[in-house]
Amino acid sequence: MSGGGSSLFSGFRVLGLYSNHVPHALRYHKKHREFYVVTSVGKCFHTYNVNRLGIVAVSNSLPDDISCVAADRMLVFAAAGQLISAFARNKEVVMRYHGHRQEVRLLLPLGDQLISADSGGDVIVWDVQGGDIYLRLQFDPASFDVSAMMHPSAYLNKVLLGSSQGALQLWNIKTSKLLFTFGGWAASVTALQQSPAVDVVGVGTATGRIIIHNIRLDETLMTFTQDWGPITSLAFRTDGPPIMASGSPQGHIAFWDLGRRQLVTQQRHAHSTAVAAATFLHGEPLLVTNGADNAIKVWIFDQEGGGARLLRSRQGHSAPPTTIHHHGNDGKNILSAGQDGTLQSFSTVHERFNKNLGHGSVNKKKEKKKKKGLTYQELRLPAITAFSSAAARQSDWDGIVACHRGRLATTTWNYQRCTMGAHHLRPPASRSDNIATAVDITSCGNFAVIGSSCGRVDVYNLQSGLHRGCYGDSEKAHSGALRGVATDALNQLTLTTASDWLLKFWRFKTRKQEEQLKLNSAPASMKLHRDSGMLALALDDFTLLVVDIETRRVVRKFAGHHGNINDMTFSPDGRWLVTAAMDCTIRTWDLPSGCLVDCFLVSMAAVGVSLSPTGDFLATAHVDSLGVYLWTNKSLCAPVGLHPLPADYQPTAETLPGATAEESEQEVTSEEVDDVYKSADQLGAELVTLSQLPESRWKSLLHLEAIKRRNKPVAPPAAPAAAPFFLPTVPGLMPRFTLPVATEQETQSKLLAWGSLCQRSEFSVALESALSEQNFDRPLRLLKDCGPAALSIELANLTPEGGGANSLLLAFIHMIDSMLSSGRDFDIAHAYLALFLKLHLRSLSQDAVAMAALCHLSSRLEMGWAELRASFDQSLCLLSYTKSALL
Structure with a gap:
């Protein structure tokens, strides 16, 4: 039976994705008087304002990963494979350019035209508005492989092309003529950048050499040599000082003084990977950089000696996260440990609340002598494999304990100070080849229970970092490596499981074993829901067991995954168990009924899942993905009918949140039209729109008669008609006064039909x-x-x-x-x-x-x-x- 996607979860957005290896594009908005930086994140791009590095827009996704981006005052151009797309309002595709036969790797907007170069040697000049090909230049990649491209300032219709062979060519794209060929410097050209001076350009090469060259006179003015390998980017300051910045594959940035022709300063470890692009803001002492380490950084030059300092940044994991957990009871913060060794906190409310707790390092006081002469990288601790956090006492002492790959000592972290803690928790008299494999913090936040690969389970006091004892008579709780430890809500029980196929129950205070359960297979991980007392065990045979810690019996057994179960999480009420496995499925099991109620596929296997304490969001981390993905719980907003799924249920793939394709094409709009928002006459068929008339014009229509009667003025007393001096009498014996005689017109009725007179x-x-x-x-x-x-x-x-x-x-x-x-x-x-x-x-x-x-x-x-x-x-x-x- 085939499925129709997830009926319980819907993709919402992705956290912690900011940049990749594609160089950014910088654009200035005249109306907003603000700079914006555009960075690629896979199949879509993000737009940030440089002032606050707040995200402004997320584009619709393209069919393939973006290979390069460029921007002018109206549009953002992005190339994915052989297709070039133009985006308006930083989001919608308004034009597509078809014509390349190889992957596009360079883009250059030039007025009403767009110049693109692919890996096959084709350089095409496009008409931006119509999408037609204005000119096609074909180069032989063996003799002139286009590797860089720029427009020299004040050179009308001219383009300077750099090649992997080292030569440069100046072309007139209007007449399709080669104007001049520069011999080069026997090195591949990797960067071309216009300097503030007319006719002078900066040329970066693969050998680390930088040439400042006058293209009008074909004369080299000065050269510099960078010791860190090829030049990945060049940038010139335009606010006064003659400073040039050059990026390197090691993540370092060098700043050169063109007046004194020397190196001024260097910014080491600006990025942990290659600097994809570095751009100075026009007229400001600010440098914007991005790299493949998933970081955007803004540097300001206000230091003595011309040095730069980090002004603001947006940075996520530079390697995929492996473990994620919600921190606190509000469900607004997600702790994430990545393969890059950092521990970070992502906010589901706003990016300004994100925290980077940094990279773990060795104890500086105790190992001062040992680390003498070591490099910065050698002092870093390996990546975190498991961690536990508690918010109960985090304002008093460290509230996070983490295990590291290949290390027995665990580290403590302080969430509020965003730093690594003071304690390294290590059991006494232990072998150096043992490794900490599982950790749990008690609900009160006072103790940490840590299991190791040798079978030890130790208890530590988090305030002092002192060892408070271990479980087991021979200082070993299990005969195999620990796979999970947990403590209950009242610190009465400690539960441990290991590779010896045993689940053991211990008294927390006396550390004496009470009972043990023999499992059907070796456990891979364990998760306890403290409020309900339900313990979930993921076994190596891809099955799940749910144990009631009160009765200490297996109450549910689930089978259905076809790969290793990577992580599990309970719903806040303990009714659902959400599991993720290497078969790329995320399954939701209903514990009361013992049935699978939801299942869906993802393109990359999820390695971590965490359902928020409020139940509104499911967070997932995936293989080879740097972001943390949020899925909304649809059952909180609308009734969701959950039915047991059959054994032959075939789940349907769900698109990871953060990228939605939209195929609508619209006309290219100008910058002025781009920013003027026009409200629609009607938002949707199911919605209504009010008239915006004052209530006095329509609310009292049914009560007009009552209002008229209430507002009717009291008539003043009318004066009696004046009696004539002589009253007319009728002739006869008895005197009688005569009545006024009515005329013939007056004897007729004065009431006429309204319809006979009105128009x-x-x-x-x-x-x-x-x-x-x-x-x-x-x-x-x-x-x-x-x-x-x-x-x-x-x-x-x-x-x-x-x-x-x-x-x-x-x-x-x-x-x-x-x-x-x-x-x-x-x-x-x-x-x-x-x-x-x-x-x-x-x-x-x-x-x-x-x-x-x-x-x-x-x-x-x-x-x-x-x-x-x-x-x-x-x-x-x-x-x-x-x-x-x-x-």
């Missing part, structure tokens, strides 16, 4: 024409301009008695239906409909066509409110969860 309003005319065109924008705009009283009159006049017609009533219903279907003007649509029904519901009930339209409108209303109610409930649930997590 159609502009709104009625617009509504009638809109019904035939099915476009109700104009009548809606007229209604928006009306006040509440005028709006009531307009709606009242839609009936035949008011001068309207039945067709106008139907047209108004269709107008409300179109407003609700588009999702725009949601508030006034309901207000207008309520007033309309109040005025005309009696007459509408006698019209079958109008009632059918109203029934269709009623179903649309119910559907819209149901979608909104679901969105509100989901948002309120997520908000309440976030507030509870913060508290």
Whole structure:
């Protein structure tokens, strides 16, 4: 049975990826007045502002790994294989350039054109806007292999090409003519850089030689020699001092004074790998560098003697992480130990909270004599193989204990000070060939339990670093190498397992053995969930055992992995067990039901997994990957139906978070258009948009009569009509006063039908024409301009008695239906409909066509409110969860 991906976890983003071996691109944004640096991280690139090194954008991914990047004021160009892509807004692909037959390795934007060179000897000049090939130059790699490329300043339509054979050629790309050939210096050209002076360029070679050459006179002005191998990059300061920087494959940077023609200073170990690129900011004493050690660094020149110091940096692991754990109870920090020997903390909230605890080193006080004459690298400790952390007493003393590859002594680390601790925990009278293999810190943060390859299990006090005893009668708890140690929540039990196929239960205080279990195979690792008392064991036969430490019996057994199980983690409530193995699967087991409920494939096997204490994120570390990947727990945001998966379930591959492909192509936009954000008329089909009209214009429409009665002024008393001096009388015996005689016009009724006198309003005319065109924008705009009283009159006049017609009533219903279907003007649509029904519901009930339209409108209303109610409930649930997590 084939699967459909993970139903429980969804890729969110990647932490700790900043740079690789591809040289960065620097661009200046005139509107923002800020520099941005673009670095490649595999199939996508990241954009950071130089001021804070905060990430600005992550591009959509390309089919292959990016081989080079370049940028101008509008676009970022990235080459992956034979394809060149242009990105707008640092994210979206807006143009693709097809034409290379080999891998593209050089890019050079030049005005409205883009110049690219591949490994097969083709140099193509592209029209940036149209994507057409303007010029193609073909070189024989055996005689002129293009290895560097630059545009000389003030040389119109000129490009200077450097070759692996050492020669340089100056070309006019408009006329396709070779203007001049420079003989070179018998060394491969690795870098070309324009100096602040016109006609003068810097040439870096594979022999470490730097030549400052005048290309107009073909004259070498000065030369320098770097002792660290080939020149990987060149950069010139433009803020005054005549300083040139050169990068090396060893990670060192040399700074040369062009005025005095000598070496000023050097920055050793600027990067732990080769310096991919070094660029000075124009007019500022700042140097931006990046390297394959996954680091971006900004250096400032404010030291005496012209030296530079590190101003800010973003740095992750330079070698893949091997062990990851969440630190603390808030789930916001992930501790990661990598093969580069460093221990780092990555924040899931923001990169500014990341911490680098550094690289472990030998005890300087005790081994001062031994280390005399040793190099900086020899003083470093090997990589961390296992570690444990506790936040209970980390403000008082060290809260992290780590085991190192090939060493018996374990190290302590202080999370708050971001340094290695003062203690090296080593058992007394032990052989030097023993190795610490497992470690655990008690829940109170006072003790560390450490197991070694010789079968010892020792207890140390973290405050003083003193040895407090060991388990076992003969100072050996097991007859084989320890594979896992754990302590319970109340410091009553200590659990140990080793390669002798035994799981042992010890009293923590007396260190006496109480019971042991014989396992079916040698254990590979062990994980304890302290709150539930469930102990998970990964065996070498690829099976999993779950032991209840209260009853000390195996309560669950899981089989399904087809490779070594690398790591395990429990959910906060102890219900799920998430495991990762070398078969590239990540599986979730439900402990109450004893079933596999989720399984998905990843492209690279996961070597570490950790589910946050709040249950919101699953963190994974993978083989040959420098980042820590976050996956969101979908069950916290929406109902997830988890069903037992069959034995023949075939998982589906999930893309690692941080890279999503998007194939949409758009036109190239300018820098001004690039930064102007235009809000969409409607965000989505399931969302609604309000009209932004004042509430006084629509909220009181149903209460206009009450408002009029309440605001009606009291009429002043009217003066009686003046009586005539002589009252007319009727002739006769009895005197009677005569009544005024009404004329013939006055005897007729003065009440006329309103419809016989009134004319159609502009709104009625617009509504009638809109019904035939099915476009109700104009009548809606007229209604928006009306006040509440005028709006009531307009709606009242839609009936035949008011001068309207039945067709106008139907047209108004269709107008409300179109407003609700588009999702725009949601508030006034309901207000207008309520007033309309109040005025005309009696007459509408006698019209079958109008009632059918109203029934269709009623179903649309119910559907819209149901979608909104679901969105509100989901948002309120997520908000309440976030507030509870913060508290």
